[in-house]
Amino acid sequence: MPHARNIQPAILLLEDGTVFKGKAFGKIGTASGELCFNTGMTGYQEVFTDPSYKGQVLIMNNCYTGNYGTKAEDVESDDVKISGLICKNIAYNFSRKQADLSLEQFLIKNNVVTIYDVDTRALVTHIRSKGAMNCIISSEILDEATLKAELAKVPSMEGLALCAEVSTKEAYNVGDPNAPIRIAVMDNGVKRNMLKCLSEKGAYLKVFPTDTSFETCEAFEPHAYFVSNGPGDPAPLEYAINTVKKILEAERPMFGICLGHQLLALANGMNTYKMHHGHRGLNHPVKNLQTGLCEVTTQNHGFAVDPASLASCDQVEVTHVNLNDQSIEGIRIKNKPAFSVQYHPESTPGPHDSRYLFDDFFKLIKEHQQ
Secondary structure (H helix, E strand, O other), rough: OOOOOOOEEEEEEOOOOOOOEEEEEEEEEEEEEEEEEEOOOOOOOHHHHHHHHHHHEEEOOEEEEOOEOOOOOOOOOOOOOOEEOOOOEOOOOOOOOOEEHHHHHHHHHOOOEEEEEEOHHHHHHHHHHHHHEEEEOOOOOOHHHHHHHHOOOOOOOOOOOOHHOOOOOOOOOOOOOOOOEEEEEEEOOOOOOHHHHOOOEEEEEEEEEEEEEHHHOOOOOEEEEEEOOOOOOOOOHHHHHHHHHHHHOOOEEEEEEEEHHHHHHHHHHOEEEEEEEEEEEEEEEEEEEEOOOOEEEEEEEEEEEHHHHHHHOEEEEEEEEEEEOOOOOEEEEOOOOOEEEEEOOOOOOOOOOOOOOHHHHHHHHHHHHH
């Protein structure tokens, strides 16, 4: 660490009154949101720019963050989406020759308030025990009473609709216009690598704002629909649920990921619920009930499909389950060409065990064209 660096103090205050003190990094300021943690050992830049993290303050569970700097193309959206960052140790310097910026330069450029020198193991243990909660971090306000008053203004993630804040404002195209398959993408906070996985398999995409009507999408004459990931609670998104219902009624092939998975479940009469502390990381084990095979998956979600609501939904079949807690990780609709998974098969960062799902989607599209 450079000896001349002026390190400022910072403070982290949790909704239940717990306080952690540390040191400032990145932008000097104040940030708040729902506290969550990611168990991944790498891929921090992709994580920070994942739109599904909108409204959340992220704990990096790895001991060191920033070792390999940042690179302009290693992003999943136009800018950083996390509200704030909490780390144990920070790397001021980086070893990767291809990197454009250090982590600190990247965080300052993207206005991310960060606290480090925090006992993140103790903090994660606390969240695993007490559950997800709001928090506030600051390197400009160190008075706990003032921070407590500011924290009280932060809305709960439950019931919060955030897709419109991260979705594209204007429709745009991706891929070769002469590709044999056209896919309409419902952008609830889509990651760039999802679009890459679809276009590289031979699809021409049109990415629509989250609140676009089914009728407007149909003008593109798509062969299928892709319903993306996104932040916040899926239950209030009535417009998106209605769009999914219309896709199903038209019997267009559909693939949903993460929030898209939850919307497909809601459109078929199932319910969703707020998880105790969510699944976030690149090492979550999932079993494919159709093949009997297991896969290591990348995940980022704080809501899930309620298995108790399955009993009243005969048309829904569970295809994947989480081996840690048996939560629902995938479904298909028995009488419609539609399926979804809760996790992220595009896997940036993470293993490529689940990339076969994109193949399954294209196979479904081609079968429907015959």
